Amino acid sequence: MRQAKVTEPVWSALLAVHEGEARAPSPDWSAEERAGWDLYAPLAAGAGVGPYFFAQVGQSLDGRVATVSGDASAVSGHEGLCHLHRCRALADAVVIGVRTALADNPRLTVRHARGRDPVRVVLDPRGRLPDTTGLLNDASAHRIIMQSVPRRRPEGVEVITLPARDHVMNPHAIREALLARGLRRVLVEGGGATIAHFLEAGLLDRLHIGVAPLIIGAGPSGLRTAPIERLSQALRPRTSVYGLDTDVIFDCALDASGRASRSTWPTTAEETPAAIAASRA
Numbered sequence: 001m002r003q004a005k006v007t008e009p010v011w012s013a014l015l016a017v018h019e020g021e022a023r024a025p026s027p028d029w030s031a032e033e034r035a036g037w038d039l040y041a042p043l044a045a046g047a048g049v050g051p052y053f054f055a056q057v058g059q060s061l062d063g064r065v066a067t068v069s070g071d072a073s074a075v076s077g078h079e080g081l082c083h084l085h086r087c088r089a090l091a092d093a094v095v096i097g098v099r100t101a102l103a104d105n106p107r108l109t110v111r112h113a114r115g116r117d118p119v120r121v122v123l124d125p126r127g128r129l130p131d132t133t134g135l136l137n138d139a140s141a142h143r144i145i146m147q148s149v150p151r152r153r154p155e156g157v158e159v160i161t162l163p164a165r166d167h168v169m170n171p172h173a174i175r176e177a178l179l180a181r182g183l184r185r186v187l188v189e190g191g192g193a194t195i196a197h198f199l200e201a202g203l204l205d206r207l208h209i210g211v212a213p214l215i216i217g218a219g220p221s222g223l224r225t226a227p228i229e230r231l232s233q234a235l236r237p238r239t240s241v242y243g244l245d246t247d248v249i250f251d252c253a254l255d256a257s258g259r260a261s262r263s264t265w266p267t268t269a270e271e272t273p274a275a276i277a278a279s280r281a
């Protein structure tokens with residue numbers, strides 16, 4: 001495991017890369033600073049590079065992200081929280097499921113790192129999120145709701161309507177809708193069900209699992225993928241491990257060999273917004 005440190009010069013260089021500048025790690029940096037660069041450089045690559053979807057989970061030693069009663073306020077340590085905010089700052093958009101929006105009321109802004117707030121996207125197929133929810137009413141960033149029901153949303157919130165199968169919208173269609181709006185670097189922030197849909201559809205390029213030294217015992221788990229019967233079916237991503245103060249980040253590269261192949265979603269254009277619009281024309 002490499003200890004990672006994100007100092008101001010390292011973060012400035014990463015933000016510059018995110019803005020499209022060519023930068024390389026400095027030979028003057030310490031080993032910890034170089035590890036900080038290596039952890040975030042794949043997320044930072046900017047304009048001119050292909051789409052990049054990544055997810056991050058902050059969980060306990062026993063794989064929980066909250067208590068049974070829903071307390072998720074301090075699972076990660078301080079550096080783990082900074083890590084989440086760095087991931088937000090390196091994303092054009094951040095995607096969450098409606099259960100996270102309802103349980104945590106997250107702001108989805110960048111406060112524990114320097115950087116711009118990403119576009120906020122909530123997946124709410126049944127239209128359950130109240131109009132009064134904070135992240136919908138803070139206009140400091142563009143807000144998008146993806147839903148399957150005809151429900152009006154507060155002024156300024158963009159609504160994208162997608163069909164759902166058993167209340168689940170095709171992750172490929174979600175991805176295409178984001179790309180069509182120029183949102184190419186996307187953080188899937190949670191919760192476990194939302195990340196699992198993208199992972200099982202083979203749409204994640206990278207997954208960061210942050211483990212903090214606490215044991216919760218019961219509660220929602222960080223990843224809620226479908227059960228498998230044999231370990232030979234398990235995903236085995238190429239993984240690098242970084243220490244961030246009290247937390248440990250497992251940096252999983254989900255290239256072609258590490259991607260899930262269990263998806264039953266069509267990857268053709270048949271359920272994409274463009275195809276739906278064409279079929280209605």
Ligand SMILES: NC(=O)c1ccc[n+]([C@@H]2O[C@H](COP(=O)([O-])OP(=O)(O)OC[C@H]3O[C@@H](n4cnc5c(N)ncnc54)[C@H](OP(=O)(O)O)[C@@H]3O)[C@@H](O)[C@H]2O)c1
Pocket residue numbers: 056057058059065066070071072075096097098099100101103104123124125126127128164167168169170171189190191192193194195197220224
């Ligand atoms: N520590 C962390 O890193 C972290 C981060 C985020 C959240 N959390 C915790 O995670 C828990 C919530 O996670 P969760 O797994 O229960 O739920 P979730 O992923 O937040 O939300 C799942 C819901 O979002 C909607 N959704 C997600 N993907 C969809 C898709 N492709 N198509 C249609 N709808 C989609 C569905 O809404 P419907 O239910 O309406 O069908 C689904 O049931 C909370 O306790 C929260 O505190 C922890």
